[in-house]
Amino acid sequence: MNNTNAIKRSLKKRHLKERIFKSTGFFSIAVAILFLAVLLTDIVNKAWPAFWQTKIELTVQLDAEKLDLDAYSSKPAIMAADFRWVIREALMNRFPDVKSRQDKRTLYALTSMGAEFQLRDMVIDNPNLIGQTIKVQFMADDDVDAIVKGSIDRTLPESDRRVKNKKLAWIESLESNGQITTGFNGSFFASGDSREPEMAGIKGAIIGSLYTLLVTLSLSFPVAVAAAIYLEEFAPKNKLIDFIEININNLAAVPSIVFGLLGLAVFINFFNLPRSAPVVGGIVLSLMTLPTIIIASRSAIKAVPPSLREAALGLGASKMQSVFHHVLPAALPGILTGTIIGMAQALGETAPLLMIGMVAFIADIPQSVVDPSTVLPIQVFLWADSPERGFLEKTSAAIMVLLCFLIAMNAIAIYLRKKFEKKW
Known part of the structure; x- marks a missing residue:
């Protein structure tokens, strides 16, 4: 009888140790899965905005005389034209009250530095656009992109916010008129590296x-x-x-x-x-x-x-x-x-x-x-x-x-x- 009781106690201890070992293993796996889930969730939350790009719609005038181009211009001539001036003129037409040089510099920064190249490529692909007035959706600057996506809090005081009140007012004016849209960022997969965040791709x-x-x-x-x-x-x-x-x-x-x-x-x-x-x-x-x-x-x-x-x-x-x-x-x-x-x-x-x-x-x-x-x-x-x-x-x-x-x-x-x- 004593031997039977000893065997039962021994079995009970061994079964208890086995359960503890299984529980420890299950807990370890659960902790590993939890850490992995937290890591992946953090990466996805931070990465998701990069797959979307903010664009600003502007009405641009491709004046043939000012650009010194026509529908028969060669590709080198089109590449030498000043399309940056065309975009700046469109921004000034949209916000005619901007007068000071500093404000104009801030206004011009609403669009990406690559906007002129985007417009240039459009004209190269279709020279018949010269002389026309068209609406174009230009890539927004990274600060504008951050404001639209909520990465920069608009409710913060101006001193604590990278985007100042004037620029924020212009962005909100464009938003209210439906001139700011957000779409899939295809350039992230179609372009190389860049010093400008909004233009950088992989x-x-x-x-x-x-x-x-x-x-x-x-x-x-x-x-x-x-x-x-x-x-x-x-x-x-x-x-x-x-x-x-x-x-x-x-x-x-x-x-x-x-x-x-x-x-x-x-x-x-x-x-x-x-x-x-x-x-x-x-x-x-x-x-x-x-x-x-x-x-x-x-x-x-x-x-x-x-x-x-x-x-x-x-x-x-x-x-x-x-x-x-x-x-x-x-x-x-x-x-x-x-x-x-x-x-x-x-x-x-x-x-x-x-x-x-x-x-x-x-x-x-x-x-x-x-x-x-x-x-x-x-x-x-x-x-x-x-x-x-x-x-x-x-x-x-x-x-x-x-x-x-x-x-x-x-x-x-x-x-x-x-x-x-x-x-x-």
Whole structure:
């Protein structure tokens, strides 16, 4: 009886410990999900305004005489015309009471600095607009954008508000007449970086990231898979191979900035490759991702049952045929999964790219792997360091886009693993 009671007490303690352990695990997962939800909610709340752009509708007169243009003017002539004066005249016609030079300067700042280029491009696309009076929706300045979106509190005293009372009165007058509208900010995805928050976009960073990943994949995937096949299937077991395997594992733990220093010293200073170019960034990131892909590929190849190799060899296949016709196809899902995870890691890297100069301000869209460019993580870094209020939401929006890319890449890796995975 005493033994039975002791066993019951022991079982009760063990069950209690099990329940505590399960509860602790559940609590840990709940806390992790909560922190993730708070982080994502904060990013989305800050990023959402960046996907919308405030526009000001003005009536502009494209006077042919004042612009010295006609419907047959050449593109260089149109590009040389003073469209800034046209927009300023439209603003003065809308607010004729503005007289002082300081007030005029403040009035002209209602529209973005890119408004004249927007009007110029419209005329280039359709020269028949010359001589007409048209209504155009111009991109608003970042301060106007912040007021309309509520990022700047209108009820604050003038001394505590960046937008002064006169400018606020002009904005409210435009709003009351329906001349201020808010629409989807397509330029965020269609333009490159800019010093002006309302004009800044991520197209250059996206193209730069794609070029960099293309170079990284082209170099790291074939080398890593070939190295994994040799080490797992053909390499003899000796001290040299053991030394190589140990160093591959060690390279996977080397801080990424070390690879950046290597790229700066070797590829830029010694080989004179172009600074801040995707080709250099891709080479550096390929060196960084090689150990990850090699380790994942070796694990996938090792997971293939020996019976598959023995069956192929027993039917007369050579060692090379056994590996490339049977083992490699069976291990391909694991290899692809490791490769995609390595690429996702490379996409999010910043430190090695800072060392090779990709932190420079690049406004132009790169056209090849040797053109100066930046990448999404560096773009986030640059915007986060900018003092203008408008870059805060652009930073969060770029983070959202980067997270979407990373989630998509990891989702593809999971899909490939589930789709092609075989149970042995």
